[in-house]
Amino acid sequence: MDVRPARAAHWDAGETLADRFRAHAGDSQHLYGYAMRGMADDWESGGPIRMASRGYETAPRGALVQLRLLAGEFRLVLTGQAPELIRFYPCLGGTDPASEAWPVMREVIATHIEDVHAALAVAPQTNEVGRSAALLAGLFDLVAASGVRRIRLLELGASAGLNLLLDQYAFRGHSWHFGPSDSKVQFADAIRGPVHPESFEIVARAGCDLNPVDATTADGRLLLTSFVWPFNLDRHKRLAAAMEIATSWPVRVDKAPASE
Numbered sequence: 001m002d003v004r005p006a007r008a009a010h011w012d013a014g015e016t017l018a019d020r021f022r023a024h025a026g027d028s029q030h031l032y033g034y035a036m037r038g039m040a041d042d043w044e045s046g047g048p049i050r051m052a053s054r055g056y057e058t059a060p061r062g063a064l065v066q067l068r069l070l071a072g073e074f075r076l077v078l079t080g081q082a083p084e085l086i087r088f089y090p091c092l093g094g095t096d097p098a099s100e101a102w103p104v105m106r107e108v109i110a111t112h113i114e115d116v117h118a119a120l121a122v123a124p125q126t127n128e129v130g131r132s133a134a135l136l137a138g139l140f141d142l143v144a145a146s147g148v149r150r151i152r153l154l155e156l157g158a159s160a161g162l163n164l165l166l167d168q169y170a171f172r173g174h175s176w177h178f179g180p181s182d183s184k185v186q187f188a189d190a191i192r193g194p195v196h197p198e199s200f201e202i203v204a205r206a207g208c209d210l211n212p213v214d215a216t217t218a219d220g221r222l223l224l225t226s227f228v229w230p231f232n233l234d235r236h237k238r239l240a241a242a243m244e245i246a247t248s249w250p251v252r253v254d255k256a257p258a259s260e
């Protein structure tokens with residue numbers, strides 16, 4: 001499923017939050033497509049979304065206010081404060097049609113306006129373990145080119161550092177495999193094109209981030225989960241499994257800008 005902002009090229013400087021919500025939704029038929037179109041109408045009619053978004057009317061486009069709102073609402077669902085929405089969230093077993101969700105979502109926002117408003121202060125943050133496949137392909141190439149097999153892995157903008165644990169994940173290709181085969185994180189055919197596996201050892205690992213997340217805490221796991229779209233089931237599965245691994249293999253992620 002393509003979840004990139006739709007019609008991004010047509011956004012312009014005079015846009016309102018409603019314009020951005022609509023542009024991001026496009027005509028997507030998934031839960032967040034319906035939600036963002038509903039949010040746009042609600043913002044224009046002065047409903048709970050307008051109240052929850054107060055103070056963010058001129059936030060930069062890159063602040064992605066719509067994703068902050070949706071993650072704030074998702075956290076309400078994940079923490080049991082909005083059980084009426086579970087039936088629309090596929091990652092929680094929900095199977096009801098996305099097209100019917102917005103009125104229920106709006107009611108939840110109306111009931112929790114201050115919680116949703118507070119959620120706008122939290123910048124979207126995703127730690128996508130799937131990127132480990134690209135990292136592994138790059139490491140194979142580096143080892144082949146340099147002959148160096150002892151690696152210090154340092155990541156800028158590491159979030160919770162889950163990609164620093166790639167040697168704890170299992171990768172399988174047509175005629176090769178890497179990592180513990182019984183890992184809870186499994187990748188099959190995740191690297192396209194020819195792969196020339198090399199053996200290497202990660203002897204040190206660390207990251208930095210402006211806002212590091214500690215995946216060994218319930219709050220950290222809640223935050224990361226809330227920014228993954230509820231219908232991206234594979235991504236939720238990978239994230240949950242990687243966070244479980246991280247509780248046994250905590251990685252150090254310093255709070256620091258990449259420039260340091």
Ligand SMILES: C[S@@+](CC[C@H](N)C(=O)[O-])C[C@H]1O[C@@H](n2cnc3c(N)ncnc32)[C@H](O)[C@@H]1O
Pocket residue numbers: 125126127128129131155156157158159163208209210211256257258259
């Ligand atoms: C999209 S996330 C990617 C996280 C992780 N690297 C991954 O691939 O899953 C980008 C991360 O970069 C961090 N970030 C953005 N600008 C940064 C900077 N100047 N210095 C350090 N971290 C930064 C954000 O806080 C966020 O956690």
